[in-house]
Amino acid sequence: MENKLPAWDDLRVLLEVHRRGSFLAAGHHLGMSTSTVARRIGAIEKDLGCSLVHRTSQGAWLEREALELVGLAEGFEQSLAARRRDRGGGSPYAGVVRVSLPDGFMPAAAEAAARFRRLHPETLIEAVSESRFVDLASREADIGIRGGRSSSPALIDKPLGEIVTGLYASEDYLSRCLPSGFLGARDYGPQDFLIEDGVPHRQSPTQWLLQRGAVRFPFRSNSMEARLEAAKRGMGLVFLAVGAGKDHPRLVRVGLETPFPTFRFYLSMHKELRRTPRIRGVAASIEEVFAEYMAAQAESEALFRPKRIKAR
Structure with missing residues:
Protein backbone atom coordinates (compact mmCIF):
# COMPACT_ATOMS: atom_id res chain seq x y z
CA MET A 1 0.00 0.00 0.00
CA SER A 91 -30.55 15.17 8.54
CA PRO A 92 -29.37 12.83 11.31
CA TYR A 93 -31.50 10.19 9.55
CA ALA A 94 -29.91 10.67 6.12
CA GLY A 95 -27.82 7.76 4.91
CA VAL A 96 -27.94 4.01 4.33
CA VAL A 97 -28.88 1.28 6.81
CA ARG A 98 -27.86 -2.24 5.73
CA VAL A 99 -29.78 -5.14 7.27
CA SER A 100 -28.64 -8.77 6.91
CA LEU A 101 -31.26 -11.44 7.57
CA PRO A 102 -32.55 -14.87 6.50
CA ASP A 103 -34.66 -15.00 3.35
CA GLY A 104 -37.83 -15.92 5.23
CA PHE A 105 -37.77 -12.64 7.16
CA MET A 106 -37.70 -10.44 4.05
CA PRO A 107 -41.42 -9.52 4.23
CA ALA A 108 -40.94 -8.35 7.83
CA ALA A 109 -37.91 -6.30 6.80
CA ALA A 110 -39.87 -4.68 3.96
CA GLU A 111 -42.73 -3.79 6.32
CA ALA A 112 -40.32 -2.29 8.87
CA ALA A 113 -38.56 -0.30 6.14
CA ALA A 114 -41.85 1.06 4.77
CA ARG A 115 -42.99 2.19 8.21
CA PHE A 116 -39.70 3.88 9.03
CA ARG A 117 -39.41 5.69 5.69
CA ARG A 118 -42.87 7.20 6.06
CA LEU A 119 -41.34 9.19 8.91
CA HIS A 120 -37.80 9.54 7.51
CA PRO A 121 -37.76 9.32 3.70
CA GLU A 122 -34.13 10.47 3.69
CA THR A 123 -33.07 7.05 5.05
CA LEU A 124 -32.14 4.39 2.49
CA ILE A 125 -32.55 0.79 3.66
CA GLU A 126 -30.81 -2.23 2.14
CA ALA A 127 -32.16 -5.65 3.18
CA VAL A 128 -29.81 -8.45 2.12
CA SER A 129 -30.73 -12.14 2.36
CA GLU A 130 -27.64 -14.08 3.41
CA SER A 131 -27.24 -17.65 4.63
CA ARG A 132 -23.95 -16.81 6.35
CA PHE A 133 -23.51 -14.72 9.48
CA VAL A 134 -22.06 -11.43 8.28
CA ASP A 135 -19.34 -9.88 10.43
CA LEU A 136 -21.27 -7.15 12.22
CA ALA A 137 -18.24 -6.35 14.38
CA SER A 138 -16.37 -5.41 11.19
CA ARG A 139 -19.49 -3.57 9.99
CA GLU A 140 -20.26 -5.69 6.94
CA ALA A 141 -23.85 -4.77 7.89
CA ASP A 142 -25.42 -2.37 10.38
CA ILE A 143 -28.11 -4.71 11.71
CA GLY A 144 -28.32 -8.49 11.67
CA ILE A 145 -31.21 -10.84 12.40
CA ARG A 146 -29.86 -14.23 13.38
CA GLY A 147 -30.79 -17.43 15.14
CA GLY A 148 -28.28 -17.17 17.95
CA ARG A 149 -26.48 -14.75 20.20
CA SER A 150 -23.30 -13.04 19.03
CA SER A 151 -19.95 -14.02 20.50
CA SER A 152 -18.28 -10.63 19.94
CA PRO A 153 -18.18 -8.22 22.91
CA ALA A 154 -18.51 -5.36 20.39
CA LEU A 155 -22.09 -6.40 19.58
CA ILE A 156 -25.39 -6.22 21.42
CA ASP A 157 -28.26 -8.68 20.96
CA LYS A 158 -31.97 -8.05 21.55
CA PRO A 159 -34.33 -11.06 21.57
CA LEU A 160 -37.03 -10.84 18.90
CA GLY A 161 -38.91 -13.97 19.92
CA GLU A 162 -39.08 -17.72 19.56
CA ILE A 163 -40.27 -18.72 16.10
CA VAL A 164 -42.66 -21.66 15.64
CA THR A 165 -42.45 -23.31 12.22
CA GLY A 166 -45.02 -25.63 10.65
CA LEU A 167 -45.55 -27.59 7.46
CA TYR A 168 -48.12 -26.27 4.98
CA ALA A 169 -49.65 -27.45 1.72
CA SER A 170 -52.45 -26.50 -0.66
CA GLU A 171 -55.90 -28.03 -0.28
CA ASP A 172 -55.39 -29.69 -3.66
CA TYR A 173 -52.21 -31.44 -2.50
CA LEU A 174 -53.81 -32.52 0.79
CA SER A 175 -56.87 -33.97 -0.94
CA ARG A 176 -54.62 -35.99 -3.26
CA CYS A 177 -51.76 -37.01 -1.00
CA LEU A 178 -52.55 -36.38 2.66
CA PRO A 179 -56.32 -36.35 3.26
CA SER A 180 -55.82 -36.84 7.01
CA GLY A 181 -54.03 -33.48 7.23
CA PHE A 182 -51.68 -35.10 9.73
CA LEU A 183 -48.10 -36.41 9.46
CA GLY A 184 -47.40 -39.36 11.72
CA ALA A 185 -44.01 -40.93 12.32
CA ARG A 186 -44.35 -43.23 9.28
CA ASP A 187 -45.94 -40.78 6.88
CA TYR A 188 -42.92 -38.85 5.60
CA GLY A 189 -41.66 -41.30 2.96
CA PRO A 190 -44.56 -40.98 0.46
CA GLN A 191 -44.85 -37.18 0.73
CA ASP A 192 -43.31 -34.46 -1.46
CA PHE A 193 -41.39 -31.69 0.32
CA LEU A 194 -40.28 -28.33 -1.07
CA ILE A 195 -36.95 -27.46 0.48
CA GLU A 196 -34.05 -25.03 0.46
CA ASP A 197 -31.27 -25.81 -1.99
CA GLY A 198 -27.83 -26.83 -0.73
CA VAL A 199 -26.28 -29.29 1.72
CA PRO A 200 -28.42 -29.46 4.88
CA HIS A 201 -26.76 -28.57 8.17
CA ARG A 202 -27.46 -30.34 11.45
CA GLN A 203 -30.43 -28.19 12.51
CA SER A 204 -31.87 -27.49 9.06
CA PRO A 205 -35.47 -28.33 8.13
CA THR A 206 -34.17 -30.64 5.39
CA GLN A 207 -32.08 -32.63 7.87
CA TRP A 208 -35.10 -32.87 10.16
CA LEU A 209 -37.13 -34.33 7.28
CA LEU A 210 -34.39 -36.79 6.31
CA GLN A 211 -34.25 -38.07 9.89
CA ARG A 212 -37.96 -38.88 9.64
CA GLY A 213 -37.68 -40.80 6.40
CA ALA A 214 -38.47 -38.15 3.80
CA VAL A 215 -37.01 -39.05 0.39
CA ARG A 216 -39.04 -37.04 -2.13
CA PHE A 217 -37.90 -33.48 -2.83
CA PRO A 218 -39.35 -32.44 -6.21
CA PHE A 219 -38.51 -28.75 -5.86
CA ARG A 220 -35.50 -27.03 -4.28
CA SER A 221 -34.88 -23.30 -4.16
CA ASN A 222 -33.02 -20.78 -2.00
CA SER A 223 -35.99 -18.44 -2.49
CA MET A 224 -38.69 -18.69 0.16
CA GLU A 225 -41.10 -16.96 -2.22
CA ALA A 226 -40.47 -19.62 -4.89
CA ARG A 227 -41.02 -22.49 -2.43
CA LEU A 228 -44.29 -20.97 -1.23
CA GLU A 229 -45.49 -20.48 -4.80
CA ALA A 230 -44.68 -24.11 -5.60
CA ALA A 231 -46.68 -25.20 -2.55
CA LYS A 232 -49.67 -23.08 -3.59
CA ARG A 233 -49.55 -24.86 -6.96
CA GLY A 234 -49.89 -28.25 -5.26
CA MET A 235 -46.30 -29.46 -5.58
CA GLY A 236 -45.84 -30.51 -1.96
CA LEU A 237 -45.37 -29.54 1.68
CA VAL A 238 -43.36 -26.47 2.64
CA PHE A 239 -41.99 -25.08 5.90
CA LEU A 240 -43.47 -21.74 6.95
CA ALA A 241 -43.31 -19.79 10.20
CA VAL A 242 -46.84 -19.97 11.62
CA GLY A 243 -46.98 -16.24 12.34
CA ALA A 244 -46.84 -15.67 8.58
CA GLY A 245 -49.53 -18.23 7.81
CA LYS A 246 -52.28 -15.58 7.72
CA ASP A 247 -50.49 -13.97 4.75
CA HIS A 248 -50.87 -17.18 2.73
CA PRO A 249 -54.55 -18.22 2.89
CA ARG A 250 -54.11 -20.69 0.02
CA LEU A 251 -51.94 -22.86 2.27
CA VAL A 252 -53.21 -25.14 5.04
CA ARG A 253 -51.15 -26.11 8.05
CA VAL A 254 -50.90 -29.85 8.72
CA GLY A 255 -50.66 -31.57 12.07
CA LEU A 256 -47.33 -33.05 13.14
CA GLU A 257 -46.82 -35.91 15.54
CA THR A 258 -43.37 -34.43 16.29
CA PRO A 259 -43.35 -30.61 16.06
CA PHE A 260 -40.42 -28.92 14.37
CA PRO A 261 -38.04 -27.38 16.96
CA THR A 262 -38.51 -23.70 17.76
CA PHE A 263 -35.65 -21.22 17.40
CA ARG A 264 -35.06 -17.94 19.18
CA PHE A 265 -34.01 -15.06 16.94
CA TYR A 266 -32.08 -11.94 17.87
CA LEU A 267 -31.51 -8.48 16.46
CA SER A 268 -27.77 -7.74 16.61
CA MET A 269 -25.81 -4.55 16.02
CA HIS A 270 -22.51 -2.90 16.89
CA LYS A 271 -22.61 -1.14 20.25
CA GLU A 272 -21.33 2.09 18.71
CA LEU A 273 -24.02 2.11 16.03
CA ARG A 274 -26.95 2.12 18.45
CA ARG A 275 -26.29 5.84 18.97
CA THR A 276 -26.76 6.54 15.24
CA PRO A 277 -30.35 7.82 14.86
CA ARG A 278 -31.19 6.13 11.56
CA ILE A 279 -29.80 2.74 12.66
CA ARG A 280 -31.44 2.91 16.07
CA GLY A 281 -34.72 3.91 14.39
CA VAL A 282 -34.68 1.09 11.82
CA ALA A 283 -33.86 -1.40 14.58
CA ALA A 284 -36.84 -0.16 16.60
CA SER A 285 -39.11 -0.51 13.57
CA ILE A 286 -37.95 -4.11 13.04
CA GLU A 287 -38.64 -4.88 16.70
CA GLU A 288 -42.14 -3.42 16.37
CA VAL A 289 -42.94 -5.59 13.34
CA PHE A 290 -41.61 -8.69 15.07
CA ALA A 291 -43.70 -7.97 18.17
CA GLU A 292 -46.81 -7.96 15.94
CA TYR A 293 -45.59 -11.14 14.26
CA MET A 294 -45.21 -12.88 17.63
CA ALA A 295 -48.76 -11.85 18.56
CA ALA A 296 -50.04 -13.33 15.27
CA GLN A 297 -48.07 -16.51 16.00
CA ALA A 298 -49.64 -16.84 19.44
CA GLU A 299 -53.11 -16.37 17.95
CA SER A 300 -52.44 -18.95 15.25
CA GLU A 301 -51.19 -21.47 17.81
CA ALA A 302 -54.27 -20.92 19.98
CA LEU A 303 -56.63 -21.53 17.05
CA PHE A 304 -54.78 -24.46 15.45
CA ARG A 305 -56.45 -27.81 16.10
CA PRO A 306 -54.55 -30.49 14.18
CA LYS A 307 -56.32 -33.69 13.21
CA ARG A 308 -55.18 -36.76 15.05
CA ILE A 309 -55.05 -40.28 13.72
CA LYS A 310 -54.21 -43.51 15.47
CA ALA A 311 -50.68 -44.83 15.16
CA ARG A 312 -50.43 -47.58 12.59
Missing part, protein backbone atom coordinates in the same frame (compact mmCIF):
# COMPACT_ATOMS: atom_id res chain seq x y z
CA GLU A 2 2.92 2.32 -0.61
CA ASN A 3 1.84 3.67 -3.99
CA LYS A 4 -0.44 6.62 -4.68
CA LEU A 5 -3.82 6.75 -2.95
CA PRO A 6 -6.73 5.78 -5.24
CA ALA A 7 -9.24 8.45 -6.25
CA TRP A 8 -12.49 8.66 -4.29
CA ASP A 9 -14.55 7.66 -7.35
CA ASP A 10 -12.60 4.39 -7.57
CA LEU A 11 -12.70 3.82 -3.80
CA ARG A 12 -16.47 4.26 -3.89
CA VAL A 13 -16.71 1.40 -6.40
CA LEU A 14 -14.57 -0.84 -4.19
CA LEU A 15 -16.77 0.04 -1.21
CA GLU A 16 -19.93 -0.97 -3.07
CA VAL A 17 -18.40 -4.25 -4.26
CA HIS A 18 -17.64 -5.01 -0.61
CA ARG A 19 -21.13 -4.06 0.56
CA ARG A 20 -23.06 -5.85 -2.18
CA GLY A 21 -20.87 -8.90 -2.73
CA SER A 22 -20.60 -8.80 -6.52
CA PHE A 23 -19.59 -6.60 -9.45
CA LEU A 24 -23.09 -6.88 -10.92
CA ALA A 25 -24.89 -5.68 -7.76
CA ALA A 26 -22.39 -2.88 -7.21
CA GLY A 27 -22.85 -1.73 -10.79
CA HIS A 28 -26.64 -1.70 -10.45
CA HIS A 29 -26.40 0.47 -7.33
CA LEU A 30 -23.91 2.89 -8.87
CA GLY A 31 -25.56 3.02 -12.30
CA MET A 32 -22.52 1.44 -13.98
CA SER A 33 -22.02 -1.58 -16.18
CA THR A 34 -20.23 -4.61 -14.77
CA SER A 35 -17.33 -3.95 -17.12
CA THR A 36 -16.99 -0.39 -15.78
CA VAL A 37 -16.90 -1.71 -12.22
CA ALA A 38 -14.21 -4.21 -13.23
CA ARG A 39 -12.22 -1.45 -14.95
CA ARG A 40 -12.36 0.78 -11.86
CA ILE A 41 -11.21 -2.08 -9.62
CA GLY A 42 -8.46 -2.86 -12.10
CA ALA A 43 -7.30 0.77 -11.95
CA ILE A 44 -6.92 0.57 -8.17
CA GLU A 45 -5.02 -2.72 -8.42
CA LYS A 46 -2.73 -1.25 -11.07
CA ASP A 47 -2.03 1.84 -8.95
CA LEU A 48 -1.21 -0.26 -5.90
CA GLY A 49 0.54 -3.08 -7.71
CA CYS A 50 -1.40 -5.90 -6.09
CA SER A 51 -4.56 -7.97 -6.48
CA LEU A 52 -7.43 -6.78 -4.29
CA VAL A 53 -10.67 -8.40 -5.46
CA HIS A 54 -11.38 -11.92 -6.67
CA ARG A 55 -14.50 -12.73 -8.71
CA THR A 56 -16.12 -16.16 -8.40
CA SER A 57 -19.43 -17.69 -9.46
CA GLN A 58 -20.68 -16.99 -5.92
CA GLY A 59 -19.69 -13.30 -5.97
CA ALA A 60 -16.59 -11.32 -5.05
CA TRP A 61 -14.24 -11.56 -2.07
CA LEU A 62 -11.64 -9.04 -0.97
CA GLU A 63 -8.03 -9.38 0.15
CA ARG A 64 -6.97 -7.88 3.49
CA GLU A 65 -5.39 -4.91 1.71
CA ALA A 66 -8.72 -4.20 0.02
CA LEU A 67 -10.53 -4.24 3.37
CA GLU A 68 -8.10 -1.59 4.61
CA LEU A 69 -9.12 0.57 1.67
CA VAL A 70 -12.79 -0.14 2.41
CA GLY A 71 -12.26 1.23 5.91
CA LEU A 72 -10.66 4.32 4.44
CA ALA A 73 -13.56 4.78 2.00
CA GLU A 74 -16.14 4.39 4.79
CA GLY A 75 -14.34 7.02 6.85
CA PHE A 76 -14.29 9.42 3.92
CA GLU A 77 -17.98 8.74 3.21
CA GLN A 78 -18.88 9.48 6.84
CA SER A 79 -16.83 12.68 6.74
CA LEU A 80 -18.71 13.84 3.66
CA ALA A 81 -22.03 13.10 5.34
CA ALA A 82 -20.96 14.96 8.50
CA ARG A 83 -19.88 17.96 6.46
CA ARG A 84 -23.26 18.08 4.72
CA ARG A 85 -25.02 17.97 8.09
CA ASP A 86 -22.79 20.73 9.47
CA ARG A 87 -23.79 22.92 6.53
CA GLY A 88 -27.46 22.35 7.32
CA GLY A 89 -28.09 20.37 4.18
CA GLY A 90 -28.63 17.04 5.86
Whole structure:
Protein backbone atom coordinates (compact mmCIF):
# COMPACT_ATOMS: atom_id res chain seq x y z
CA MET A 1 0.00 0.00 0.00
CA GLU A 2 2.92 2.32 -0.61
CA ASN A 3 1.84 3.67 -3.99
CA LYS A 4 -0.44 6.62 -4.68
CA LEU A 5 -3.82 6.75 -2.95
CA PRO A 6 -6.73 5.78 -5.24
CA ALA A 7 -9.24 8.45 -6.25
CA TRP A 8 -12.49 8.66 -4.29
CA ASP A 9 -14.55 7.66 -7.35
CA ASP A 10 -12.60 4.39 -7.57
CA LEU A 11 -12.70 3.82 -3.80
CA ARG A 12 -16.47 4.26 -3.89
CA VAL A 13 -16.71 1.40 -6.40
CA LEU A 14 -14.57 -0.84 -4.19
CA LEU A 15 -16.77 0.04 -1.21
CA GLU A 16 -19.93 -0.97 -3.07
CA VAL A 17 -18.40 -4.25 -4.26
CA HIS A 18 -17.64 -5.01 -0.61
CA ARG A 19 -21.13 -4.06 0.56
CA ARG A 20 -23.06 -5.85 -2.18
CA GLY A 21 -20.87 -8.90 -2.73
CA SER A 22 -20.60 -8.80 -6.52
CA PHE A 23 -19.59 -6.60 -9.45
CA LEU A 24 -23.09 -6.88 -10.92
CA ALA A 25 -24.89 -5.68 -7.76
CA ALA A 26 -22.39 -2.88 -7.21
CA GLY A 27 -22.85 -1.73 -10.79
CA HIS A 28 -26.64 -1.70 -10.45
CA HIS A 29 -26.40 0.47 -7.33
CA LEU A 30 -23.91 2.89 -8.87
CA GLY A 31 -25.56 3.02 -12.30
CA MET A 32 -22.52 1.44 -13.98
CA SER A 33 -22.02 -1.58 -16.18
CA THR A 34 -20.23 -4.61 -14.77
CA SER A 35 -17.33 -3.95 -17.12
CA THR A 36 -16.99 -0.39 -15.78
CA VAL A 37 -16.90 -1.71 -12.22
CA ALA A 38 -14.21 -4.21 -13.23
CA ARG A 39 -12.22 -1.45 -14.95
CA ARG A 40 -12.36 0.78 -11.86
CA ILE A 41 -11.21 -2.08 -9.62
CA GLY A 42 -8.46 -2.86 -12.10
CA ALA A 43 -7.30 0.77 -11.95
CA ILE A 44 -6.92 0.57 -8.17
CA GLU A 45 -5.02 -2.72 -8.42
CA LYS A 46 -2.73 -1.25 -11.07
CA ASP A 47 -2.03 1.84 -8.95
CA LEU A 48 -1.21 -0.26 -5.90
CA GLY A 49 0.54 -3.08 -7.71
CA CYS A 50 -1.40 -5.90 -6.09
CA SER A 51 -4.56 -7.97 -6.48
CA LEU A 52 -7.43 -6.78 -4.29
CA VAL A 53 -10.67 -8.40 -5.46
CA HIS A 54 -11.38 -11.92 -6.67
CA ARG A 55 -14.50 -12.73 -8.71
CA THR A 56 -16.12 -16.16 -8.40
CA SER A 57 -19.43 -17.69 -9.46
CA GLN A 58 -20.68 -16.99 -5.92
CA GLY A 59 -19.69 -13.30 -5.97
CA ALA A 60 -16.59 -11.32 -5.05
CA TRP A 61 -14.24 -11.56 -2.07
CA LEU A 62 -11.64 -9.04 -0.97
CA GLU A 63 -8.03 -9.38 0.15
CA ARG A 64 -6.97 -7.88 3.49
CA GLU A 65 -5.39 -4.91 1.71
CA ALA A 66 -8.72 -4.20 0.02
CA LEU A 67 -10.53 -4.24 3.37
CA GLU A 68 -8.10 -1.59 4.61
CA LEU A 69 -9.12 0.57 1.67
CA VAL A 70 -12.79 -0.14 2.41
CA GLY A 71 -12.26 1.23 5.91
CA LEU A 72 -10.66 4.32 4.44
CA ALA A 73 -13.56 4.78 2.00
CA GLU A 74 -16.14 4.39 4.79
CA GLY A 75 -14.34 7.02 6.85
CA PHE A 76 -14.29 9.42 3.92
CA GLU A 77 -17.98 8.74 3.21
CA GLN A 78 -18.88 9.48 6.84
CA SER A 79 -16.83 12.68 6.74
CA LEU A 80 -18.71 13.84 3.66
CA ALA A 81 -22.03 13.10 5.34
CA ALA A 82 -20.96 14.96 8.50
CA ARG A 83 -19.88 17.96 6.46
CA ARG A 84 -23.26 18.08 4.72
CA ARG A 85 -25.02 17.97 8.09
CA ASP A 86 -22.79 20.73 9.47
CA ARG A 87 -23.79 22.92 6.53
CA GLY A 88 -27.46 22.35 7.32
CA GLY A 89 -28.09 20.37 4.18
CA GLY A 90 -28.63 17.04 5.86
CA SER A 91 -30.55 15.17 8.54
CA PRO A 92 -29.37 12.83 11.31
CA TYR A 93 -31.50 10.19 9.55
CA ALA A 94 -29.91 10.67 6.12
CA GLY A 95 -27.82 7.76 4.91
CA VAL A 96 -27.94 4.01 4.33
CA VAL A 97 -28.88 1.28 6.81
CA ARG A 98 -27.86 -2.24 5.73
CA VAL A 99 -29.78 -5.14 7.27
CA SER A 100 -28.64 -8.77 6.91
CA LEU A 101 -31.26 -11.44 7.57
CA PRO A 102 -32.55 -14.87 6.50
CA ASP A 103 -34.66 -15.00 3.35
CA GLY A 104 -37.83 -15.92 5.23
CA PHE A 105 -37.77 -12.64 7.16
CA MET A 106 -37.70 -10.44 4.05
CA PRO A 107 -41.42 -9.52 4.23
CA ALA A 108 -40.94 -8.35 7.83
CA ALA A 109 -37.91 -6.30 6.80
CA ALA A 110 -39.87 -4.68 3.96
CA GLU A 111 -42.73 -3.79 6.32
CA ALA A 112 -40.32 -2.29 8.87
CA ALA A 113 -38.56 -0.30 6.14
CA ALA A 114 -41.85 1.06 4.77
CA ARG A 115 -42.99 2.19 8.21
CA PHE A 116 -39.70 3.88 9.03
CA ARG A 117 -39.41 5.69 5.69
CA ARG A 118 -42.87 7.20 6.06
CA LEU A 119 -41.34 9.19 8.91
CA HIS A 120 -37.80 9.54 7.51
CA PRO A 121 -37.76 9.32 3.70
CA GLU A 122 -34.13 10.47 3.69
CA THR A 123 -33.07 7.05 5.05
CA LEU A 124 -32.14 4.39 2.49
CA ILE A 125 -32.55 0.79 3.66
CA GLU A 126 -30.81 -2.23 2.14
CA ALA A 127 -32.16 -5.65 3.18
CA VAL A 128 -29.81 -8.45 2.12
CA SER A 129 -30.73 -12.14 2.36
CA GLU A 130 -27.64 -14.08 3.41
CA SER A 131 -27.24 -17.65 4.63
CA ARG A 132 -23.95 -16.81 6.35
CA PHE A 133 -23.51 -14.72 9.48
CA VAL A 134 -22.06 -11.43 8.28
CA ASP A 135 -19.34 -9.88 10.43
CA LEU A 136 -21.27 -7.15 12.22
CA ALA A 137 -18.24 -6.35 14.38
CA SER A 138 -16.37 -5.41 11.19
CA ARG A 139 -19.49 -3.57 9.99
CA GLU A 140 -20.26 -5.69 6.94
CA ALA A 141 -23.85 -4.77 7.89
CA ASP A 142 -25.42 -2.37 10.38
CA ILE A 143 -28.11 -4.71 11.71
CA GLY A 144 -28.32 -8.49 11.67
CA ILE A 145 -31.21 -10.84 12.40
CA ARG A 146 -29.86 -14.23 13.38
CA GLY A 147 -30.79 -17.43 15.14
CA GLY A 148 -28.28 -17.17 17.95
CA ARG A 149 -26.48 -14.75 20.20
CA SER A 150 -23.30 -13.04 19.03
CA SER A 151 -19.95 -14.02 20.50
CA SER A 152 -18.28 -10.63 19.94
CA PRO A 153 -18.18 -8.22 22.91
CA ALA A 154 -18.51 -5.36 20.39
CA LEU A 155 -22.09 -6.40 19.58
CA ILE A 156 -25.39 -6.22 21.42
CA ASP A 157 -28.26 -8.68 20.96
CA LYS A 158 -31.97 -8.05 21.55
CA PRO A 159 -34.33 -11.06 21.57
CA LEU A 160 -37.03 -10.84 18.90
CA GLY A 161 -38.91 -13.97 19.92
CA GLU A 162 -39.08 -17.72 19.56
CA ILE A 163 -40.27 -18.72 16.10
CA VAL A 164 -42.66 -21.66 15.64
CA THR A 165 -42.45 -23.31 12.22
CA GLY A 166 -45.02 -25.63 10.65
CA LEU A 167 -45.55 -27.59 7.46
CA TYR A 168 -48.12 -26.27 4.98
CA ALA A 169 -49.65 -27.45 1.72
CA SER A 170 -52.45 -26.50 -0.66
CA GLU A 171 -55.90 -28.03 -0.28
CA ASP A 172 -55.39 -29.69 -3.66
CA TYR A 173 -52.21 -31.44 -2.50
CA LEU A 174 -53.81 -32.52 0.79
CA SER A 175 -56.87 -33.97 -0.94
CA ARG A 176 -54.62 -35.99 -3.26
CA CYS A 177 -51.76 -37.01 -1.00
CA LEU A 178 -52.55 -36.38 2.66
CA PRO A 179 -56.32 -36.35 3.26
CA SER A 180 -55.82 -36.84 7.01
CA GLY A 181 -54.03 -33.48 7.23
CA PHE A 182 -51.68 -35.10 9.73
CA LEU A 183 -48.10 -36.41 9.46
CA GLY A 184 -47.40 -39.36 11.72
CA ALA A 185 -44.01 -40.93 12.32
CA ARG A 186 -44.35 -43.23 9.28
CA ASP A 187 -45.94 -40.78 6.88
CA TYR A 188 -42.92 -38.85 5.60
CA GLY A 189 -41.66 -41.30 2.96
CA PRO A 190 -44.56 -40.98 0.46
CA GLN A 191 -44.85 -37.18 0.73
CA ASP A 192 -43.31 -34.46 -1.46
CA PHE A 193 -41.39 -31.69 0.32
CA LEU A 194 -40.28 -28.33 -1.07
CA ILE A 195 -36.95 -27.46 0.48
CA GLU A 196 -34.05 -25.03 0.46
CA ASP A 197 -31.27 -25.81 -1.99
CA GLY A 198 -27.83 -26.83 -0.73
CA VAL A 199 -26.28 -29.29 1.72
CA PRO A 200 -28.42 -29.46 4.88
CA HIS A 201 -26.76 -28.57 8.17
CA ARG A 202 -27.46 -30.34 11.45
CA GLN A 203 -30.43 -28.19 12.51
CA SER A 204 -31.87 -27.49 9.06
CA PRO A 205 -35.47 -28.33 8.13
CA THR A 206 -34.17 -30.64 5.39
CA GLN A 207 -32.08 -32.63 7.87
CA TRP A 208 -35.10 -32.87 10.16
CA LEU A 209 -37.13 -34.33 7.28
CA LEU A 210 -34.39 -36.79 6.31
CA GLN A 211 -34.25 -38.07 9.89
CA ARG A 212 -37.96 -38.88 9.64
CA GLY A 213 -37.68 -40.80 6.40
CA ALA A 214 -38.47 -38.15 3.80
CA VAL A 215 -37.01 -39.05 0.39
CA ARG A 216 -39.04 -37.04 -2.13
CA PHE A 217 -37.90 -33.48 -2.83
CA PRO A 218 -39.35 -32.44 -6.21
CA PHE A 219 -38.51 -28.75 -5.86
CA ARG A 220 -35.50 -27.03 -4.28
CA SER A 221 -34.88 -23.30 -4.16
CA ASN A 222 -33.02 -20.78 -2.00
CA SER A 223 -35.99 -18.44 -2.49
CA MET A 224 -38.69 -18.69 0.16
CA GLU A 225 -41.10 -16.96 -2.22
CA ALA A 226 -40.47 -19.62 -4.89
CA ARG A 227 -41.02 -22.49 -2.43
CA LEU A 228 -44.29 -20.97 -1.23
CA GLU A 229 -45.49 -20.48 -4.80
CA ALA A 230 -44.68 -24.11 -5.60
CA ALA A 231 -46.68 -25.20 -2.55
CA LYS A 232 -49.67 -23.08 -3.59
CA ARG A 233 -49.55 -24.86 -6.96
CA GLY A 234 -49.89 -28.25 -5.26
CA MET A 235 -46.30 -29.46 -5.58
CA GLY A 236 -45.84 -30.51 -1.96
CA LEU A 237 -45.37 -29.54 1.68
CA VAL A 238 -43.36 -26.47 2.64
CA PHE A 239 -41.99 -25.08 5.90
CA LEU A 240 -43.47 -21.74 6.95
CA ALA A 241 -43.31 -19.79 10.20
CA VAL A 242 -46.84 -19.97 11.62
CA GLY A 243 -46.98 -16.24 12.34
CA ALA A 244 -46.84 -15.67 8.58
CA GLY A 245 -49.53 -18.23 7.81
CA LYS A 246 -52.28 -15.58 7.72
CA ASP A 247 -50.49 -13.97 4.75
CA HIS A 248 -50.87 -17.18 2.73
CA PRO A 249 -54.55 -18.22 2.89
CA ARG A 250 -54.11 -20.69 0.02
CA LEU A 251 -51.94 -22.86 2.27
CA VAL A 252 -53.21 -25.14 5.04
CA ARG A 253 -51.15 -26.11 8.05
CA VAL A 254 -50.90 -29.85 8.72
CA GLY A 255 -50.66 -31.57 12.07
CA LEU A 256 -47.33 -33.05 13.14
CA GLU A 257 -46.82 -35.91 15.54
CA THR A 258 -43.37 -34.43 16.29
CA PRO A 259 -43.35 -30.61 16.06
CA PHE A 260 -40.42 -28.92 14.37
CA PRO A 261 -38.04 -27.38 16.96
CA THR A 262 -38.51 -23.70 17.76
CA PHE A 263 -35.65 -21.22 17.40
CA ARG A 264 -35.06 -17.94 19.18
CA PHE A 265 -34.01 -15.06 16.94
CA TYR A 266 -32.08 -11.94 17.87
CA LEU A 267 -31.51 -8.48 16.46
CA SER A 268 -27.77 -7.74 16.61
CA MET A 269 -25.81 -4.55 16.02
CA HIS A 270 -22.51 -2.90 16.89
CA LYS A 271 -22.61 -1.14 20.25
CA GLU A 272 -21.33 2.09 18.71
CA LEU A 273 -24.02 2.11 16.03
CA ARG A 274 -26.95 2.12 18.45
CA ARG A 275 -26.29 5.84 18.97
CA THR A 276 -26.76 6.54 15.24
CA PRO A 277 -30.35 7.82 14.86
CA ARG A 278 -31.19 6.13 11.56
CA ILE A 279 -29.80 2.74 12.66
CA ARG A 280 -31.44 2.91 16.07
CA GLY A 281 -34.72 3.91 14.39
CA VAL A 282 -34.68 1.09 11.82
CA ALA A 283 -33.86 -1.40 14.58
CA ALA A 284 -36.84 -0.16 16.60
CA SER A 285 -39.11 -0.51 13.57
CA ILE A 286 -37.95 -4.11 13.04
CA GLU A 287 -38.64 -4.88 16.70
CA GLU A 288 -42.14 -3.42 16.37
CA VAL A 289 -42.94 -5.59 13.34
CA PHE A 290 -41.61 -8.69 15.07
CA ALA A 291 -43.70 -7.97 18.17
CA GLU A 292 -46.81 -7.96 15.94
CA TYR A 293 -45.59 -11.14 14.26
CA MET A 294 -45.21 -12.88 17.63
CA ALA A 295 -48.76 -11.85 18.56
CA ALA A 296 -50.04 -13.33 15.27
CA GLN A 297 -48.07 -16.51 16.00
CA ALA A 298 -49.64 -16.84 19.44
CA GLU A 299 -53.11 -16.37 17.95
CA SER A 300 -52.44 -18.95 15.25
CA GLU A 301 -51.19 -21.47 17.81
CA ALA A 302 -54.27 -20.92 19.98
CA LEU A 303 -56.63 -21.53 17.05
CA PHE A 304 -54.78 -24.46 15.45
CA ARG A 305 -56.45 -27.81 16.10
CA PRO A 306 -54.55 -30.49 14.18
CA LYS A 307 -56.32 -33.69 13.21
CA ARG A 308 -55.18 -36.76 15.05
CA ILE A 309 -55.05 -40.28 13.72
CA LYS A 310 -54.21 -43.51 15.47
CA ALA A 311 -50.68 -44.83 15.16
CA ARG A 312 -50.43 -47.58 12.59
